[in-house]
Amino acid sequence: MDTTQATLLRQIGDHTARIGVIGMGYVGLPLAARSASLGFHVLGFDVSPQRVATLNRGESYIGDVPSADLACLRSAGLIEATTDTRRMAECDLLVICVPTPLNQTRDPDLSFIIAATDSIAASLRPGQLVILESTTYPGTTREVVQPRLEAGGLRVGDQVFLAFSPERIDPGQTSSKGWGVENTPKVVGGVSPACTDLAAAFYGQVTSRVVPVSSPAVAELTKLFENIFRAVNIALVNELALLCDRMDLNVWEVVEAAATKPYGFMKFTPGPGLGGHCIPIDPFYLTWKAREYDLTTRFIELAGEINTQMPRHVHDLVVRALNRQRKALNGARVLLLGVAYKPDVDDYRESPAFKVLELLVEDGAEVIACDPHVTRFESHHGKIYETIPLTDELLVSCDCAVIITSHSAFPYERIVSLAPAVVDTRNATATLPSDLRATVELL
Incomplete structure (x- = not known):
């Protein structure tokens, strides 16, 4: 073991290594808070x-990181946020936790990874460890990140170090099922x-x-396999639902x-459709990469087609529910219950609520959204919507209520009792009395 590696290994072991986390969102902030809680x-x-300003006030904008915990870490001087990428030189270890979306043609968009890597490379020094956590196709770490880090003359593997370790963050799991950064296994490939x-x-x-x-x-393919496994099985049960x-x-x-x-x-x-960033x-990251090897991932692509249906x-269930009330969708007042992609x-x-909303609006419906956790959101077409509180008056005045997200705060018995028609896409009304549930249009 050379001196550079031994020094960083010692710093990690005694928690004197300075940790940099790039991207303070749903992935980066929990990792940063967990690291700081250990004394890093x-x-x-x-x-x-x-x-950055919010974090430096000790306030959190992510439910899995309580503001009280963040405030304690800030007051102890263990965590700080900045927009100044020049300060990456201060860090012994840098973890990239930035988004990896798709572009307009549904191909991988690595622009955030490239920007983060270039910022690191601008002040890269011997002995630093860079870890990519952002979900991406196999080959990204070696083919995209490594050449940019080595452009300044430092060799990856002995002068600086590079690894991929896929994020495994599931928003809401920390409080509901007890899975967090501290106990979720981490796959690592250097x-x-x-x-x-x-x-x-x-x-x-x-x-x-x-x-x-x-x-x-x-490690990169492991992450994609985990998520594609879910997408394919969800497609199977969605097709079963259609049948x-x-x-x-x-x-x-x-x-x-x-x-x-x-x-x-x-x-x-x-x-009602897939949601969330993953x-x-x-799946599109892997199908895109597979084409490089003259392989069409038909099974994965078919699952995507089913899920997007x-x-x-x-929309068709709403039309059916309205027809039973002798009402047309055009001009109907439809209440969407839930905007978040999960309870x-x-x-x-990527919430399925967006596409449902757009399809209903295209056919002339007036759509109102209620979500106790989301106050405003932007649709796929860039329109800003404000959610409103759920009231008895709102339920009575709508023509159809559509349960998109099964939030525990929703009063389902009241919803079914007061709304003229209800479409339940999540089986949220399963425990209601049978006479009430008989009026519900189930997915």
């Missing part, structure tokens, strides 16, 4: 001055054994289990019955 001094980088060892040493301090793999590409609708069968009853099998089955549930996007199916969080990235 953490410097968080973000392009948003508003976010471009050399020394890189893997150093990255594993850091995450060994942060979480309860580290899983080293042979290369960054293996059950035609056959006049209750898909939820079928799923619950199948879930009683104690082996060989994993429960997935249908819904599941709707990540679901907002249209919800009891404020994260609405």
